[in-house]
Amino acid sequence: MSLPYGLDLNNQLNVDKSSTRIVISLKNLTSNEQVNFEHTINEWFAENAPQLQVSLASPSLMFSHIGQRNIESMLKGVVIALFLISILFGFALRSIRYSFYSLLPNLTPALIGFGVWYFISGQVGLALSVVASMTLGIVVDDTIHFLTKYKLAREQRLLKPEAAVEYAFAGVGRALWVTTLVxxxxxxxxxxxxxxxxxxxxLLTAITLVAALIVDFLFLPPLLLKIDKRSATTQHKGQA
Incomplete structure:
Protein backbone atom coordinates (compact mmCIF):
# COMPACT_ATOMS: atom_id res chain seq x y z
CA MET A 1 0.00 0.00 0.00
CA SER A 2 3.09 2.27 0.02
CA LEU A 3 2.22 3.46 3.53
CA PRO A 4 4.52 5.94 5.26
CA TYR A 5 6.67 4.30 7.91
CA GLY A 6 4.73 3.78 11.13
CA LEU A 7 1.40 5.05 9.76
CA ASP A 8 -1.85 3.32 8.90
CA LEU A 9 -4.38 4.16 6.19
CA ASN A 10 -5.50 7.36 7.93
CA ASN A 11 -3.42 9.36 5.42
CA GLN A 12 -5.65 7.96 2.65
CA LEU A 13 -8.97 7.26 4.41
CA ASN A 14 -10.74 9.23 7.11
CA VAL A 15 -11.69 7.57 10.37
CA ASP A 16 -15.31 6.70 9.48
CA LYS A 17 -14.29 5.51 6.00
CA SER A 18 -16.63 8.02 4.33
CA SER A 19 -14.00 9.67 2.13
CA THR A 20 -10.69 8.80 0.52
CA ARG A 21 -7.81 10.69 -0.97
CA ILE A 22 -6.67 10.02 -4.52
CA VAL A 23 -3.34 11.39 -5.74
CA ILE A 24 -2.99 12.07 -9.47
CA SER A 25 0.43 12.73 -11.01
CA LEU A 26 0.39 14.79 -14.19
CA LYS A 27 2.96 16.10 -16.60
CA ASN A 28 3.82 19.80 -16.49
CA LEU A 29 0.69 21.79 -17.34
CA THR A 30 0.07 25.47 -17.85
CA SER A 31 -2.21 27.35 -15.48
CA ASN A 32 -5.08 27.32 -17.99
CA GLU A 33 -4.65 23.59 -18.59
CA GLN A 34 -4.78 22.88 -14.86
CA VAL A 35 -7.92 24.97 -14.38
CA ASN A 36 -9.55 23.32 -17.41
CA PHE A 37 -8.60 19.88 -16.08
CA GLU A 38 -10.24 20.73 -12.76
CA HIS A 39 -13.42 21.82 -14.54
CA THR A 40 -13.41 18.60 -16.60
CA ILE A 41 -13.21 16.44 -13.47
CA ASN A 42 -15.97 18.38 -11.70
CA GLU A 43 -18.23 18.18 -14.75
CA TRP A 44 -17.63 14.43 -15.12
CA PHE A 45 -18.56 13.72 -11.50
CA ALA A 46 -21.59 16.03 -11.72
CA GLU A 47 -22.89 14.05 -14.71
CA ASN A 48 -21.85 10.49 -13.79
CA ALA A 49 -21.67 10.43 -9.98
CA PRO A 50 -23.67 13.33 -8.55
CA GLN A 51 -23.94 11.57 -5.18
CA LEU A 52 -20.19 11.97 -4.63
CA GLN A 53 -18.53 15.16 -3.43
CA VAL A 54 -15.17 15.93 -5.03
CA SER A 55 -12.67 18.50 -3.79
CA LEU A 56 -9.50 19.09 -5.81
CA ALA A 57 -6.47 20.69 -4.20
CA SER A 58 -2.75 21.18 -4.82
CA PRO A 59 -0.25 24.06 -4.56
CA SER A 60 0.07 24.29 -8.36
CA LEU A 61 -3.72 24.42 -8.80
CA MET A 62 -3.98 27.06 -6.08
CA PHE A 63 -1.41 29.29 -7.80
CA SER A 64 -3.13 28.70 -11.15
CA HIS A 65 -6.34 30.18 -9.76
CA ILE A 66 -4.43 33.01 -8.09
CA GLY A 67 -2.64 33.82 -11.35
CA GLN A 68 -5.88 33.73 -13.34
CA ARG A 69 -7.64 36.09 -10.95
CA ASN A 70 -4.58 38.32 -10.82
CA ILE A 71 -4.44 38.62 -14.62
CA GLU A 72 -8.16 39.41 -14.83
CA SER A 73 -7.80 42.04 -12.09
CA MET A 74 -4.74 43.50 -13.81
CA LEU A 75 -6.58 43.88 -17.12
CA LYS A 76 -9.52 45.58 -15.42
CA GLY A 77 -7.16 47.80 -13.43
CA VAL A 78 -5.19 48.84 -16.53
CA VAL A 79 -8.39 49.75 -18.39
CA ILE A 80 -9.67 51.82 -15.46
CA ALA A 81 -6.24 53.43 -15.00
CA LEU A 82 -6.05 54.39 -18.68
CA PHE A 83 -9.53 55.91 -18.51
CA LEU A 84 -8.66 57.96 -15.43
CA ILE A 85 -5.28 58.97 -16.87
CA SER A 86 -6.93 60.19 -20.07
CA ILE A 87 -9.26 62.35 -17.96
CA LEU A 88 -6.27 63.77 -16.05
CA PHE A 89 -4.53 64.42 -19.38
CA GLY A 90 -7.56 66.44 -20.45
CA PHE A 91 -7.37 68.58 -17.31
CA ALA A 92 -3.57 68.93 -17.41
CA LEU A 93 -3.41 69.83 -21.10
CA ARG A 94 -6.79 71.60 -21.07
CA SER A 95 -7.81 69.66 -24.15
CA ILE A 96 -10.15 66.71 -24.50
CA ARG A 97 -8.71 66.06 -27.93
CA TYR A 98 -5.19 65.46 -26.60
CA SER A 99 -6.56 63.23 -23.86
CA PHE A 100 -7.89 60.90 -26.57
CA TYR A 101 -4.57 61.09 -28.43
CA SER A 102 -2.83 59.71 -25.35
CA LEU A 103 -4.84 56.48 -25.16
CA LEU A 104 -3.19 54.69 -28.09
CA PRO A 105 0.48 55.40 -27.22
CA ASN A 106 -0.23 54.49 -23.58
CA LEU A 107 -1.90 51.18 -24.39
CA THR A 108 0.13 50.03 -27.39
CA PRO A 109 3.49 49.32 -25.63
CA ALA A 110 1.92 46.75 -23.29
CA LEU A 111 0.23 45.05 -26.25
CA ILE A 112 3.50 44.97 -28.17
CA GLY A 113 5.40 43.68 -25.14
CA PHE A 114 3.03 40.79 -24.49
CA GLY A 115 2.85 40.10 -28.23
CA VAL A 116 6.63 39.72 -28.40
CA TRP A 117 6.54 37.64 -25.22
CA TYR A 118 4.17 35.20 -26.94
CA PHE A 119 6.94 34.33 -29.41
CA ILE A 120 9.58 34.15 -26.65
CA SER A 121 7.71 32.03 -24.11
CA GLY A 122 3.99 32.04 -24.71
CA GLN A 123 3.24 31.79 -21.00
CA VAL A 124 2.16 34.62 -18.69
CA GLY A 125 2.54 33.59 -15.07
CA LEU A 126 1.62 35.20 -11.78
CA ALA A 127 4.66 37.49 -11.73
CA LEU A 128 4.43 38.61 -15.38
CA SER A 129 0.82 39.66 -14.96
CA VAL A 130 1.92 42.78 -13.05
CA VAL A 131 4.28 44.07 -15.76
CA ALA A 132 1.61 46.04 -17.66
CA SER A 133 0.55 47.88 -14.51
CA MET A 134 4.15 48.35 -13.41
CA THR A 135 5.29 49.91 -16.69
CA LEU A 136 2.16 52.02 -17.25
CA GLY A 137 3.51 54.93 -15.21
CA ILE A 138 6.73 55.11 -17.24
CA VAL A 139 4.84 54.86 -20.54
CA VAL A 140 2.44 57.63 -19.50
CA ASP A 141 5.35 59.82 -18.41
CA ASP A 142 6.95 59.60 -21.88
CA THR A 143 3.68 60.37 -23.63
CA ILE A 144 2.73 63.38 -21.55
CA HIS A 145 6.19 64.95 -21.98
CA PHE A 146 5.94 64.70 -25.76
CA LEU A 147 2.33 65.90 -25.91
CA THR A 148 3.05 68.82 -23.58
CA LYS A 149 5.86 70.10 -25.79
CA TYR A 150 3.82 69.55 -28.95
CA LYS A 151 0.82 71.42 -27.57
CA LEU A 152 3.08 74.26 -26.38
CA ALA A 153 4.55 74.60 -29.87
CA ARG A 154 1.14 74.54 -31.54
CA GLU A 155 -0.77 76.90 -29.29
CA GLN A 156 1.81 79.30 -27.86
CA ARG A 157 4.46 79.38 -30.56
CA LEU A 158 1.86 78.95 -33.33
CA LEU A 159 4.00 76.43 -35.20
CA LYS A 160 2.72 74.16 -37.93
CA PRO A 161 2.31 70.45 -37.06
CA GLU A 162 5.63 69.44 -38.67
CA ALA A 163 7.53 72.21 -36.89
CA ALA A 164 5.74 71.40 -33.62
CA VAL A 165 6.90 67.77 -33.85
CA GLU A 166 10.48 68.93 -34.43
CA TYR A 167 10.17 71.26 -31.44
CA ALA A 168 8.91 68.41 -29.26
CA PHE A 169 11.76 66.16 -30.34
CA ALA A 170 14.29 68.89 -29.67
CA GLY A 171 12.83 69.53 -26.21
CA VAL A 172 12.25 66.02 -24.85
CA GLY A 173 13.62 63.57 -27.42
CA ARG A 174 17.04 63.15 -25.84
CA ALA A 175 15.58 62.93 -22.32
CA LEU A 176 13.16 60.20 -23.40
CA TRP A 177 15.71 57.91 -25.03
CA VAL A 178 18.34 58.45 -22.31
CA THR A 179 15.80 57.65 -19.57
CA THR A 180 14.59 54.60 -21.48
CA LEU A 181 18.16 53.41 -22.07
CA VAL A 182 19.02 53.61 -18.38
CA LEU A 203 13.06 40.89 -19.85
CA LEU A 204 9.36 41.67 -20.42
CA THR A 205 9.69 45.07 -18.71
CA ALA A 206 12.68 45.95 -20.91
CA ILE A 207 10.76 44.92 -24.03
CA THR A 208 7.76 47.03 -23.00
CA LEU A 209 9.91 50.11 -22.32
CA VAL A 210 11.64 49.81 -25.69
CA ALA A 211 8.22 49.45 -27.33
CA ALA A 212 7.06 52.60 -25.52
CA LEU A 213 10.00 54.60 -26.88
CA ILE A 214 9.41 53.30 -30.40
CA VAL A 215 5.72 54.17 -30.20
CA ASP A 216 6.42 57.70 -28.93
CA PHE A 217 9.04 58.31 -31.61
CA LEU A 218 7.52 56.57 -34.65
CA PHE A 219 3.78 56.28 -34.00
CA LEU A 220 2.70 59.29 -31.95
CA PRO A 221 4.18 62.04 -34.23
CA PRO A 222 2.52 60.71 -37.43
CA LEU A 223 -0.73 60.34 -35.49
CA LEU A 224 -0.58 63.97 -34.36
CA LEU A 225 0.33 65.17 -37.86
CA LYS A 226 -2.51 63.26 -39.50
CA ILE A 227 -5.16 64.34 -37.01
CA ASP A 228 -4.05 67.97 -36.92
CA LYS A 229 -3.92 68.19 -40.71
CA ARG A 230 -7.38 66.66 -40.93
CA SER A 231 -8.67 69.17 -38.36
CA ALA A 232 -7.10 72.05 -40.28
CA THR A 233 -8.64 70.80 -43.55
CA THR A 234 -12.07 70.51 -41.93
CA GLN A 235 -11.82 74.03 -40.50
CA HIS A 236 -10.72 75.40 -43.87
CA LYS A 237 -13.69 73.78 -45.63
CA GLY A 238 -16.01 75.11 -42.94
CA GLN A 239 -14.72 78.67 -43.42
CA ALA A 240 -14.97 78.35 -47.20
Missing amino acids: LVLGFIVLAQSTFQINADIG
Whole structure:
Protein backbone atom coordinates (compact mmCIF):
# COMPACT_ATOMS: atom_id res chain seq x y z
CA MET A 1 0.00 0.00 0.00
CA SER A 2 3.09 2.27 0.02
CA LEU A 3 2.22 3.46 3.53
CA PRO A 4 4.52 5.94 5.26
CA TYR A 5 6.67 4.30 7.91
CA GLY A 6 4.73 3.78 11.13
CA LEU A 7 1.40 5.05 9.76
CA ASP A 8 -1.85 3.32 8.90
CA LEU A 9 -4.38 4.16 6.19
CA ASN A 10 -5.50 7.36 7.93
CA ASN A 11 -3.42 9.36 5.42
CA GLN A 12 -5.65 7.96 2.65
CA LEU A 13 -8.97 7.26 4.41
CA ASN A 14 -10.74 9.23 7.11
CA VAL A 15 -11.69 7.57 10.37
CA ASP A 16 -15.31 6.70 9.48
CA LYS A 17 -14.29 5.51 6.00
CA SER A 18 -16.63 8.02 4.33
CA SER A 19 -14.00 9.67 2.13
CA THR A 20 -10.69 8.80 0.52
CA ARG A 21 -7.81 10.69 -0.97
CA ILE A 22 -6.67 10.02 -4.52
CA VAL A 23 -3.34 11.39 -5.74
CA ILE A 24 -2.99 12.07 -9.47
CA SER A 25 0.43 12.73 -11.01
CA LEU A 26 0.39 14.79 -14.19
CA LYS A 27 2.96 16.10 -16.60
CA ASN A 28 3.82 19.80 -16.49
CA LEU A 29 0.69 21.79 -17.34
CA THR A 30 0.07 25.47 -17.85
CA SER A 31 -2.21 27.35 -15.48
CA ASN A 32 -5.08 27.32 -17.99
CA GLU A 33 -4.65 23.59 -18.59
CA GLN A 34 -4.78 22.88 -14.86
CA VAL A 35 -7.92 24.97 -14.38
CA ASN A 36 -9.55 23.32 -17.41
CA PHE A 37 -8.60 19.88 -16.08
CA GLU A 38 -10.24 20.73 -12.76
CA HIS A 39 -13.42 21.82 -14.54
CA THR A 40 -13.41 18.60 -16.60
CA ILE A 41 -13.21 16.44 -13.47
CA ASN A 42 -15.97 18.38 -11.70
CA GLU A 43 -18.23 18.18 -14.75
CA TRP A 44 -17.63 14.43 -15.12
CA PHE A 45 -18.56 13.72 -11.50
CA ALA A 46 -21.59 16.03 -11.72
CA GLU A 47 -22.89 14.05 -14.71
CA ASN A 48 -21.85 10.49 -13.79
CA ALA A 49 -21.67 10.43 -9.98
CA PRO A 50 -23.67 13.33 -8.55
CA GLN A 51 -23.94 11.57 -5.18
CA LEU A 52 -20.19 11.97 -4.63
CA GLN A 53 -18.53 15.16 -3.43
CA VAL A 54 -15.17 15.93 -5.03
CA SER A 55 -12.67 18.50 -3.79
CA LEU A 56 -9.50 19.09 -5.81
CA ALA A 57 -6.47 20.69 -4.20
CA SER A 58 -2.75 21.18 -4.82
CA PRO A 59 -0.25 24.06 -4.56
CA SER A 60 0.07 24.29 -8.36
CA LEU A 61 -3.72 24.42 -8.80
CA MET A 62 -3.98 27.06 -6.08
CA PHE A 63 -1.41 29.29 -7.80
CA SER A 64 -3.13 28.70 -11.15
CA HIS A 65 -6.34 30.18 -9.76
CA ILE A 66 -4.43 33.01 -8.09
CA GLY A 67 -2.64 33.82 -11.35
CA GLN A 68 -5.88 33.73 -13.34
CA ARG A 69 -7.64 36.09 -10.95
CA ASN A 70 -4.58 38.32 -10.82
CA ILE A 71 -4.44 38.62 -14.62
CA GLU A 72 -8.16 39.41 -14.83
CA SER A 73 -7.80 42.04 -12.09
CA MET A 74 -4.74 43.50 -13.81
CA LEU A 75 -6.58 43.88 -17.12
CA LYS A 76 -9.52 45.58 -15.42
CA GLY A 77 -7.16 47.80 -13.43
CA VAL A 78 -5.19 48.84 -16.53
CA VAL A 79 -8.39 49.75 -18.39
CA ILE A 80 -9.67 51.82 -15.46
CA ALA A 81 -6.24 53.43 -15.00
CA LEU A 82 -6.05 54.39 -18.68
CA PHE A 83 -9.53 55.91 -18.51
CA LEU A 84 -8.66 57.96 -15.43
CA ILE A 85 -5.28 58.97 -16.87
CA SER A 86 -6.93 60.19 -20.07
CA ILE A 87 -9.26 62.35 -17.96
CA LEU A 88 -6.27 63.77 -16.05
CA PHE A 89 -4.53 64.42 -19.38
CA GLY A 90 -7.56 66.44 -20.45
CA PHE A 91 -7.37 68.58 -17.31
CA ALA A 92 -3.57 68.93 -17.41
CA LEU A 93 -3.41 69.83 -21.10
CA ARG A 94 -6.79 71.60 -21.07
CA SER A 95 -7.81 69.66 -24.15
CA ILE A 96 -10.15 66.71 -24.50
CA ARG A 97 -8.71 66.06 -27.93
CA TYR A 98 -5.19 65.46 -26.60
CA SER A 99 -6.56 63.23 -23.86
CA PHE A 100 -7.89 60.90 -26.57
CA TYR A 101 -4.57 61.09 -28.43
CA SER A 102 -2.83 59.71 -25.35
CA LEU A 103 -4.84 56.48 -25.16
CA LEU A 104 -3.19 54.69 -28.09
CA PRO A 105 0.48 55.40 -27.22
CA ASN A 106 -0.23 54.49 -23.58
CA LEU A 107 -1.90 51.18 -24.39
CA THR A 108 0.13 50.03 -27.39
CA PRO A 109 3.49 49.32 -25.63
CA ALA A 110 1.92 46.75 -23.29
CA LEU A 111 0.23 45.05 -26.25
CA ILE A 112 3.50 44.97 -28.17
CA GLY A 113 5.40 43.68 -25.14
CA PHE A 114 3.03 40.79 -24.49
CA GLY A 115 2.85 40.10 -28.23
CA VAL A 116 6.63 39.72 -28.40
CA TRP A 117 6.54 37.64 -25.22
CA TYR A 118 4.17 35.20 -26.94
CA PHE A 119 6.94 34.33 -29.41
CA ILE A 120 9.58 34.15 -26.65
CA SER A 121 7.71 32.03 -24.11
CA GLY A 122 3.99 32.04 -24.71
CA GLN A 123 3.24 31.79 -21.00
CA VAL A 124 2.16 34.62 -18.69
CA GLY A 125 2.54 33.59 -15.07
CA LEU A 126 1.62 35.20 -11.78
CA ALA A 127 4.66 37.49 -11.73
CA LEU A 128 4.43 38.61 -15.38
CA SER A 129 0.82 39.66 -14.96
CA VAL A 130 1.92 42.78 -13.05
CA VAL A 131 4.28 44.07 -15.76
CA ALA A 132 1.61 46.04 -17.66
CA SER A 133 0.55 47.88 -14.51
CA MET A 134 4.15 48.35 -13.41
CA THR A 135 5.29 49.91 -16.69
CA LEU A 136 2.16 52.02 -17.25
CA GLY A 137 3.51 54.93 -15.21
CA ILE A 138 6.73 55.11 -17.24
CA VAL A 139 4.84 54.86 -20.54
CA VAL A 140 2.44 57.63 -19.50
CA ASP A 141 5.35 59.82 -18.41
CA ASP A 142 6.95 59.60 -21.88
CA THR A 143 3.68 60.37 -23.63
CA ILE A 144 2.73 63.38 -21.55
CA HIS A 145 6.19 64.95 -21.98
CA PHE A 146 5.94 64.70 -25.76
CA LEU A 147 2.33 65.90 -25.91
CA THR A 148 3.05 68.82 -23.58
CA LYS A 149 5.86 70.10 -25.79
CA TYR A 150 3.82 69.55 -28.95
CA LYS A 151 0.82 71.42 -27.57
CA LEU A 152 3.08 74.26 -26.38
CA ALA A 153 4.55 74.60 -29.87
CA ARG A 154 1.14 74.54 -31.54
CA GLU A 155 -0.77 76.90 -29.29
CA GLN A 156 1.81 79.30 -27.86
CA ARG A 157 4.46 79.38 -30.56
CA LEU A 158 1.86 78.95 -33.33
CA LEU A 159 4.00 76.43 -35.20
CA LYS A 160 2.72 74.16 -37.93
CA PRO A 161 2.31 70.45 -37.06
CA GLU A 162 5.63 69.44 -38.67
CA ALA A 163 7.53 72.21 -36.89
CA ALA A 164 5.74 71.40 -33.62
CA VAL A 165 6.90 67.77 -33.85
CA GLU A 166 10.48 68.93 -34.43
CA TYR A 167 10.17 71.26 -31.44
CA ALA A 168 8.91 68.41 -29.26
CA PHE A 169 11.76 66.16 -30.34
CA ALA A 170 14.29 68.89 -29.67
CA GLY A 171 12.83 69.53 -26.21
CA VAL A 172 12.25 66.02 -24.85
CA GLY A 173 13.62 63.57 -27.42
CA ARG A 174 17.04 63.15 -25.84
CA ALA A 175 15.58 62.93 -22.32
CA LEU A 176 13.16 60.20 -23.40
CA TRP A 177 15.71 57.91 -25.03
CA VAL A 178 18.34 58.45 -22.31
CA THR A 179 15.80 57.65 -19.57
CA THR A 180 14.59 54.60 -21.48
CA LEU A 181 18.16 53.41 -22.07
CA VAL A 182 19.02 53.61 -18.38
CA LEU A 183 15.85 51.77 -17.34
CA VAL A 184 16.21 49.10 -20.01
CA LEU A 185 19.84 48.41 -19.06
CA GLY A 186 18.77 48.08 -15.42
CA PHE A 187 16.02 45.59 -16.22
CA ILE A 188 18.31 43.69 -18.62
CA VAL A 189 20.60 43.12 -15.63
CA LEU A 190 17.58 41.73 -13.75
CA ALA A 191 16.85 39.52 -16.75
CA GLN A 192 20.18 37.73 -16.16
CA SER A 193 18.92 36.42 -12.82
CA THR A 194 18.99 32.65 -12.33
CA PHE A 195 15.60 32.95 -10.59
CA GLN A 196 13.24 32.53 -13.55
CA ILE A 197 10.48 34.81 -12.23
CA ASN A 198 12.88 37.75 -11.81
CA ALA A 199 14.46 37.06 -15.20
CA ASP A 200 11.09 37.02 -16.97
CA ILE A 201 9.94 40.23 -15.28
CA GLY A 202 13.18 42.00 -16.21
CA LEU A 203 13.06 40.89 -19.85
CA LEU A 204 9.36 41.67 -20.42
CA THR A 205 9.69 45.07 -18.71
CA ALA A 206 12.68 45.95 -20.91
CA ILE A 207 10.76 44.92 -24.03
CA THR A 208 7.76 47.03 -23.00
CA LEU A 209 9.91 50.11 -22.32
CA VAL A 210 11.64 49.81 -25.69
CA ALA A 211 8.22 49.45 -27.33
CA ALA A 212 7.06 52.60 -25.52
CA LEU A 213 10.00 54.60 -26.88
CA ILE A 214 9.41 53.30 -30.40
CA VAL A 215 5.72 54.17 -30.20
CA ASP A 216 6.42 57.70 -28.93
CA PHE A 217 9.04 58.31 -31.61
CA LEU A 218 7.52 56.57 -34.65
CA PHE A 219 3.78 56.28 -34.00
CA LEU A 220 2.70 59.29 -31.95
CA PRO A 221 4.18 62.04 -34.23
CA PRO A 222 2.52 60.71 -37.43
CA LEU A 223 -0.73 60.34 -35.49
CA LEU A 224 -0.58 63.97 -34.36
CA LEU A 225 0.33 65.17 -37.86
CA LYS A 226 -2.51 63.26 -39.50
CA ILE A 227 -5.16 64.34 -37.01
CA ASP A 228 -4.05 67.97 -36.92
CA LYS A 229 -3.92 68.19 -40.71
CA ARG A 230 -7.38 66.66 -40.93
CA SER A 231 -8.67 69.17 -38.36
CA ALA A 232 -7.10 72.05 -40.28
CA THR A 233 -8.64 70.80 -43.55
CA THR A 234 -12.07 70.51 -41.93
CA GLN A 235 -11.82 74.03 -40.50
CA HIS A 236 -10.72 75.40 -43.87
CA LYS A 237 -13.69 73.78 -45.63
CA GLY A 238 -16.01 75.11 -42.94
CA GLN A 239 -14.72 78.67 -43.42
CA ALA A 240 -14.97 78.35 -47.20
